[in-house]
Amino acid sequence: MYTAQGTIEKSHLLAQHQPLVRRIALQMLAKLPASVELDDLIQAGMIGLLDASSRFEEGKGAQFETFVSQRIRGAMLDELRASDWGSRGLRQSARAVEKAIHKLEHVLGRPPTEGEIAKEMKMELHDYQSLLQDVQGCQLLYVEDFAKGEAENPFIDMHAQAASHDRGASNDPLAQLLESGFRHQLIDAISTLPERDQLLLNLYYEEELNLREIGAILEVSQSRVCQLHSQAISRLRARLKDELKED
Template identity: 55%
Template sequence: MYTAKGHLEHNQLLVQYSPLVRRLAHQMIAKLPANVEVADLIQVGMMGLNDALGRFDANQGVQFETFATQRIRGAMLDELRGADWMSRGNRRQQREIETAVHRLEHRLGRPPLESEIAAEMGLPLGEYQELLGKVRGTQLLYLEDMSSGGGDGEDEFLDRHVGDAEANPMARLQDRRMREALVAAIENLPEREQYVMSMYYEHDMNLKEIAAVLGVTESRVCQLHSQSIARLRAKLRDW
């Protein structure tokens, strides 16, 4: 696979390591909003692989897969940073919903009704439901406003939670604990929202399929999904 000068055979290794790109893309997409397409990550990941093949020097004593993994992840992270993958307006509105849910849960001692959340935000129910549909692309876990830094923190979020977590045992431990807390929080969701989360994340059903099962519109499924995320983040915000 190497040339006489110690460089890699380019075309052969593009094919050989393309499964690595797909694997990294699927690992990353699990931590990103629904509006990020895995095909886009694979495309930029292949560009990162191509860059790695051009830059790799076997004489440096580093395994190619290790070197390539860093380049591929870097290309994907750069793409996410440059694509403004979550608008500031959506982040702000999602935080407003989450804050309202958090206040109501402490006050009522139970998950608030949709109408109660709308009232807490000073919105008519219909307007609140429209807002839920608008923020449908928001992230389930590890949003930037859960970081310790100030500002919007997109870079810190990406580096902490979409980068090479496998190289950090503490990150793996924190991720396991977060998952345990998340399972417990999902069990406390209203029944219909539990169904939505299960069908969407466990059974990989799309919005149209979920809507057919529940007998509602796709836009209603979007609303229920966004509201579920707000409830979960309200539960996990102090984790």
């Protein structure tokens, strides 16, 4: 629908794209702890949709669906950061797993087993697996690594700042990462993970299967998929830190 001036009517755009807000919220919720409420994500996404409808300028080259999807996701991530959905204790636990994996990979020269990681962390195996389930979602790069006030430099910000010194680099941190070759480093890091971890990440992020579907393929429970996903992300972060230090 168009106005008398030939522009798209905002109310029509809002009504048309409300289902998109729910779809994006459900996609994000699958990768977040159980404490995050779907309604909270949808409410934040609607604010992003309203903002997008007022900011979108036709004729600028960007399609509205692409533009609004970015705004909706951004509004949801802002809400997650503002509400501190992952407690400081959980973030510290997630980093402890990552550090243990990083240390063992250097000592062993290979990806450590769950038992070896648990032993390094001075935990019983079942306690370590329970911890993996608790920290599910706390290691996501686009949330955790933009956190401010931590003892360590934010992982993405640090790399994006280095890339920003390149001539003609974008002001968008994610665009800087892509321009700097981070995507290739990510692919290389994934290729070093155990085969099961590679399959799990592909099913989760590329195929966008849910936990039940992945569990059926791997022949494990949904909770076990959750544990394996947390461990795979920790392995990936540990490897990426080494890759970035070599640049």
